Amino acid sequence: MTTFGLPAECGRLIEYDTAADLQELRNAGMLKETMPIGGGSNILFTTGRFNGTVLHCNNTTVNINRSNSSGAVEVYAAAGCNLDMLCAMTCAEGLWGMENLSGIPGEIGGAAVQNVGAYGAEFRDLVKHVICFDPSTGNETTIENADCRYGYRDSVFKHPEGKNLIVTGVVLALSPTPKPNRNYAALAAAFKDTADEKLTPTDFRNEILRLRTAKLPDPAIAGSAGSFFKNPVVSAQRHREISARFGREIPGHIVPAESSDVTEPDVKLSAAWLIDNAGCKGFSQGGASLWPSQPLVIINTCGQATGEDVVALEKRIIQTVRNVFQVELSPEVIHI
Ligand SMILES: Cc1cc2nc3c(=O)[nH]c(=O)nc-3n(C[C@H](O)[C@H](O)[C@H](O)COP(=O)(O)OP(=O)(O)OC[C@H]3O[C@@H](n4cnc5c(N)ncnc54)[C@H](O)[C@@H]3O)c2cc1C
Incomplete structure (x- = not known):
């Protein structure tokens, strides 16, 4: 499973x-x-x-409600619904919002907990509310988007206040009018000559699926949990220090500040770049190894790895990156 x-x-x-x-x-x-x-x-x-x-x-129910006065189309999906199946379905219905999340494995409950993201889009951009069962009271409860406390691969469901909740379904707000998200450079380039009105969500979905296949291992061929590590976020000052010590600028993206009081926004570094440049290429441990075309991914090399192999490899990578860059990597994958 x-x-x-x-x-x-x-x-x-x-x-x-x-x-x-x-x-x-x-x-x-x-x-x-x-x-x-x-x-x-x-x-x-x-x-x-x-x-x-x-x-x-096991519930995979989907209901599409087009009679919303706000103009958005509300889509209810039960927790057991496959995320990519819902992407395919909403794209085929001409609804915008999910297309950039195409190809991400998993189900709707997991997506709501993880706040999945890819190619400039995040699940939180679509969530109206999340419906949960609370085992402490025995009641179903609705949690509005703002109360889900979404962050980078983070939500209230990963913290003590919400950790015991069981997600039973999600209501998403999607757009029936063209709203292509061209934030990711490769997408902007692919559709640069096409006006919004000429595009369909399925055009974006197909391009995303093509980009993903070139980069990520198909779990049916090499077992993995996708990106194993999160991209670390450091202060601008820290970014300058580690770049100076390394002898050239370490690539990173400015993280938009949440408050206007912030004078210098933080910088999100590329964990894949750090792993590569720390010299981890080719690292393996027992049956686990790094995926050659995307060093952020640990794979179950020949289907023979154990959890202990993966943890040992993870520790070795964290230690190597720490030694070279004094940057601390943390896993995106949940450890049980
Ligand atoms: C090849 C590959 C590519 C990937 N690409 C991406 C990507 O581009 N972007 C991205 O963000 N992620 C990516 N991932 C990671 C993963 O697909 C997502 O995190 C996904 O949302 C996890 O969903 P899941 O249903 O598999 O959750 P699981 O892995 O089963 O669970 C994840 C967490 O959610 C909790 N959970 C699951 N269901 C519920 C529920 N109903 N109620 C309460 N808690 C629940 C679990 O307890 C666990 O803590 C990738 C993974 C793989 C293997």
Whole structure:
């Protein structure tokens, strides 16, 4: 049930459809020591054993509501709905918003927790609200976008206040009128001669799928959890210091400041560049290795890796980058 394809066992696996199922499980005392799983595309079972209960939502319901007075089209998707399937469906319906997220593995519940992002778009840009089951009260609750506290691969669902919530569905607000997101340079270049009105979301989806295939391993061929590390964010002063020590400017993007009081915005460094330039190319450990065309990805080389191999390789990469750049990498992948 994970895209890494590592051997892993759990105490119990429960698949459910609705909040009523979760209520019944709670009443039977079966929602203790649980861990929700979606497509398992961002999870690493470090020891190969989780003694608790893994919960998976089988509900893939999608409802499209075009009669919204705000002009946006509201799309409800249950937590078990496949993210890329929803991208394909909404693009085919002519709705804008999801196209840049095409090709990301996983399910809607996981996307809402992780705030997935790619090619200049993030899931939070689309979320109206997230519907959750709260095992502590036994009730379903709706969390508005602003209260999801979305950040870079972050949300309230990853912090103590929201960690115990089980996402059962999401309502997205999509645009029926053209709203192409050309923020990513390769997309801007691909469509530079085409006016917005001449484009369809499926044009963008197809281009994104083409770009992704060239860069990322297909989990069916080489198990992985996508980008293993987050791009580290440092202060502008720190960026100057490490660039001076390295002898040339370390590539990075300015992070737009959230407040006007900030005089110098932070800089997001490329973890892939740091890993490459720290000399990690070709690193492997047991059955785990770095993906040659994207050093941010750790793969299960011949399907023989264990969680321990991946953790040992992760530690070696973090240590090497620390030694060369004095920058601390942190994993995007959730460790269980
Ligand atoms: C080849 C590849 C490419 C990838 N590319 C990208 C990319 O471009 N951008 C990007 O952002 N990510 C990318 N990822 C990472 C991954 O696909 C996303 O993080 C995805 O959203 C995870 O969804 P999932 O359903 O697989 O979640 P899982 O991995 O199953 O779970 C992730 C977390 O969410 C929690 N969770 C899952 N479902 C629920 C629920 N219903 N209620 C509460 N908590 C829940 C889990 O407990 C866990 O903490 C990639 C992964 C792979 C393998």
